[in-house]
Amino acid sequence: MRLVFNLAWLALLVFLVSTWPLMPDLVGAPHKALPRDQHMAVMLVVALLCPWMATYGALLLARRAPGLVNLPYRDHWLAPAHREQTLTDMGGRLAVLGLGLLALFAGLHYRELQRAQPHWPQVPPEVWTAGAVAQGLAFAVWLLALMRRFNRLPAVASPPPVRHGSRSTDLVWRESQLMWPLLAVLLPVSVGVGIALSASPARGQGLWMLAALPALLVLVFGRMVTEVHGDRLVWRFGWLPWPRWQVDLDDIVAVEPARSRWIEGWGIRFASDGMLYNASGTQAVRLALRDGRRLRLGSHEPRELIRSLQGRIAGR
The missing domain is CATH 1.20.5 (Single alpha-helices involved in coiled-coils or other helix-helix interfaces)
Incomplete structure (x- = not known):
């Protein structure tokens, strides 16, 4: 995949340089147009810098300063024993991300070219809109695949959980937080x-x-709702059925109070110790799951949430 990315990167640079003379004297909307040479210089710098930062730069950062990388379970995946394997995996994934950036820059440049060359094949506005939506969806799929790959530690053999099929499904505790x-x-x-x-x-x-x-x-x-039922923990955002998650109480082995830093933001976030789901504030509850995952749920009442879980989870 890296070879494909490198060839596509070279093709983009050749495309930019070879079409330089075909650009108009002023490029862009009338109120913010740039002279052709300035516009092309900016495009070349961006086309060189952004793909490098998203691929080779990110790998270099992970190798030289792993503490600055925002990756779930960073201490495990970037430990010396696993770092090379992780970087090899990340290299292929980042190359895919880089290809998306190259396609974006090529599309933006061709859009300016077709304005200056009306006799060229003209791409309808609807196609540009559909392309932007497709790129957004592709990035979401890429991010979900990355989350699925690194959001859990390798499984460790353990006894199968004891399932309490007779547990009640009644609501035990509920909290709703506006974002x-x-x-x-x-x-x-x-x-x-x-x-x-x-x-x-x-x-x-x-x-x-x-x-x-x-x-x-x-x-x-607009809000985050957390519910503890007799058999499961459920949390969701907004007023729609999705996005929504749930964990069987038999799969939770430990709970403890925690905090989130303001720099980690709010919403759904990667964090060094697993996923973070937070609506506002910095108080949270950390959950350790049987499959090795860890996650934090933001809460304005962390003690009440812990109290409602204690005695019902596998690690009670």
């Missing part, structure tokens, strides 16, 4: 869009998607 950081960002956006729509009703058709985006984000991520 204040998200709401604080979206509120000004909603107000700004509302002012723009009221000031220029004729532009309403172009702004309806921007107006609907904050509502959609709040609906999907």
Whole structure:
């Protein structure tokens, strides 16, 4: 995969240099256009620097300064005994990410070229939109595959868990937390869009998607709900059935209070000790699972959450 990435990288640079004379004297929208030479210089720097940072630079950072890498179970995967195998695996995955960046830069450059060369095959606007959506979905799939690969430690042989089939499924404890950081960002956006729509009703058709985006984000991520049932722990975001996770109480071997740093952010995050699910604040509860995974759940009432789990989990 690295060979494919290197060849594609070289092809992109050749494409940029060979089409330099075909660009117009001013490139870009009228109010922010750049002279051709400046635009091409910026494109070359970006096309060289960004793919390198996403691939070889990231591997170099993981090798020289593993403490700066945000990878689940970083201390295990980047320990001297596993580092080379991890870097080899990451090299192939980062090459795929780099190919996505190269496709993005090539598309952006060709879009400017087709504006300057109207006799060339013209790509309809719908195709550009579909391409952007496809790239976003491809990145989401890449991220999920990375999460699945590194979000659990190698399995260690252990006795099979004792399942308590007679446990009640009744709700034992529940907490709902609003995601204040998200709401604080979206509120000004909603107000700004509302002012723009009221000031220029004729532009309403172009702004309806921007107006609907904050509502959609709040609906999907606006709160975090944590529930302890007699047989399982369930947590989800927003007011829709998804995204949602659950863990059988027989698969939890330990719980303890924990904290999250503000720099780790909120929402769904990779962390050095496993996944972090947090809506606001820095208080959390750390769970150790039977398969080796660890995760943290943000909570404004961590003691109550721990108390509701103690006596019901496998490690009681």
